[in-house]
Amino acid sequence: MKKIYFTLMAVMGISALFSTANAQDHSAEGAQIYTDFCEACHQPGGEGFEDVYPALKDNVFVLGDQEELIYLMLEGRAGMPTFIADLEVEELTTIINYIRNSWGNAGGEVPHDQVVEAYDFIAEEDDGFGPGN
Ligand code: HEC
Numbered sequence: 001m002k003k004i005y006f007t008l009m010a011v012m013g014i015s016a017l018f019s020t021a022n023a024q025d026h027s028a029e030g031a032q033i034y035t036d037f038c039e040a041c042h043q044p045g046g047e048g049f050e051d052v053y054p055a056l057k058d059n060v061f062v063l064g065d066q067e068e069l070i071y072l073m074l075e076g077r078a079g080m081p082t083f084i085a086d087l088e089v090e091e092l093t094t095i096i097n098y099i100r101n102s103w104g105n106a107g108g109e110v111p112h113d114q115v116v117e118a119y120d121f122i123a124e125e126d127d128g129f130g131p132g133n
Contacts, residue, residue, distance in 0.1 A: 010063075033095045056105075057104065
């Protein structure tokens, strides 16, 4: 009985270790995408830049409706570029969840399936003139 108990504890310990490692990888990947694709405009720490680039930290749009945020990332808006061609759909899910959960932001997790659905919808709609046209 004791042996089973110890084995169980060991297995639980190992899986706990793995899940922490995965969570860290997820945000490390998000941080990398942020540096490569967003930081030049939205600035380190999601602080934004004067009236030109909105802060993503403490931002009601970032923390608000998930569908609108997904579509913004796919289609862009005004000076905000579209990322449909530059990022894989997995990377889009990662960066969306990164900005919703960094710098003190505490948004819920956007499910990957929801991003895939919007991505496929826009890809199908694409008539060669780019998304949104
Ligand atoms: C070339 C500069 C530029 C880059 C690069 C850029 N953005 Fe933006 N972003 C903007 C601008 C400008 C706006 C404001 C658009 C508007 O006026 O409607 C914006 C708006 C946004 C908004 C909406 C904020 C709000 O309050 O409505 C989000 C969210 C956002 N960007 C996320 C990102 C993410 C994530 C990345 C990286 C993958 C990124 N942006 C890369 C310029 C940029």
